[in-house]
């Protein structure tokens with residue numbers, strides 16, 4: 001048995017709880033929040049001390065805002081001075097621009113925020129703590145020791161940063177340790193350890209002319225990825241600038257990710273009109289993206305995987321905070337059912353719920369990505385959106401995850417997209433400026 005140095009100064013060993021959550025990002029905090037407020041004993045461990053940065057675009061799309069409302073956090077975001085962003089902008093490989101508002105996510109928000117993860121994740125940690133969860137910072141989960149069924153059967157080996165190793169027993173474990181979490185891999189080694197894509201991000205001051213719009217750039221040099229410039233979310237805040245590319249595509253290029261990022265900041269990129277007077281205020285930093293939904297892990301024995309640890313990232317936009325929060329809630333519901341009934345198979349309901357909820361949507365997003373990563377594909381789409389306000393709003397809805405990508409396959413939408421007159425006008429418009 002593992003001993004030494006338990007929680008805090010008391011030195012207890014083999015602490016027990018109903019649910020141990022590994023990772024206090026959006027997925028872990030959401031799981032803990034929804035379980036703790038039902039009265040379950042939840043312990044969350046994170047190797048970081050909060051507030052901490054997480055390399056991210058910081059874009060909180062309407063779907064994310066809707067979840068944050070559900071957790072009572074939107075008020076706190078507004079109180080901290082963050083202002084809703086109501087528009088998205090896309091610049092195509094051909095150099096055309098479309099800008100439009102986004103539809104609401106269901107009955108929820110129809111706007112976004114840009115909130116640095118340093119602040120957002122601290123709010124989430126505080127919400128989970130206030131709901132009754134125990135949050136242990138600077139504690140790394142090393143591995144799962146045993147997961148036979150039975151009360152408190154799962155024992156997780158933990159290590160306090162700079163301290164001793166100890167263990168915790170739980171009835172259920174939720175792995176929410178993100179796309180490079182080492183704990184998840186010890187529970188269920190992934191066939192595909194290599195990330196699908198990799199992204200780089202920096203904070204930048206003196207960005208001009210964004211008009212408050214979250215902006216995406218599909219320069220040929222970035223395909224099959226894209227660059228983004230998101231405005232600072234409140235007065236005086238720096239913009240968030242970054243780009244993401246497929247790992248296999250990056251490997252074929254002579255230059256590395258950092259050189260590509262420097263190119264994105266240069267006069268050669270379509271973002272230059274916004275970035276011409278800008279200066280970096282943080283070093284560019286990289287982080288992997290696991291976009292492969294179908295290969296994601298969802299459950300192994302009494303361990304559920306949530307958020308990035310389960311590859312729940314939109315394959316088109318690369319956004320994942322909404323899915324982390326939603327999967328955390330779905331995991332909490334399945335765990336609560338399992339703890340009430342004592343039946344392991346109730347946990348399996350989580351896997352089914354995630355699959356039912358997202359498989360079609362992510363398939364649609366994947367198909368749309370196949371179109372948009374081609375210069376002519378995004379060139380024609382942006383021109384079509386420029387000519388039809390309704391289509392443009394719907395398109396921004398797809399990009400911001402308010403509208404499932406399957407919306408595109410609705411007959412009424414297809415009729416508008418494939419109207420010969422409009423298609424001809426889109427293709428025949430002035431000669432491509434860029435690409």
Ligand SMILES: Cc1cc2nc3c(=O)[nH]c(=O)nc-3n(C[C@H](O)[C@H](O)[C@H](O)COP(=O)(O)OP(=O)(O)OC[C@H]3O[C@@H](n4cnc5c(N)ncnc54)[C@H](O)[C@@H]3O)c2cc1C
Pocket residue numbers: 022023024025026027028045046047048054055056057058059060061064139140141142176177178179180181182183199200201242287288289306307308309312313318319320321322324
């Ligand atoms: C560059 C970039 C830009 C992005 N931009 C956006 C965006 O604008 N909008 C959006 O919605 N999504 C964006 N995403 C995706 C988004 O960042 C993730 O989907 C989201 O953070 C997933 O949340 P999570 O809780 O699953 O994981 P994370 O946020 O990664 O949290 C995991 C936590 O687990 C902890 N942890 C890891 N291993 C261990 C361990 N062994 N023991 C203890 N703790 C551990 C980590 O310290 C971390 O706090 C972006 C991603 C990247 C890489």
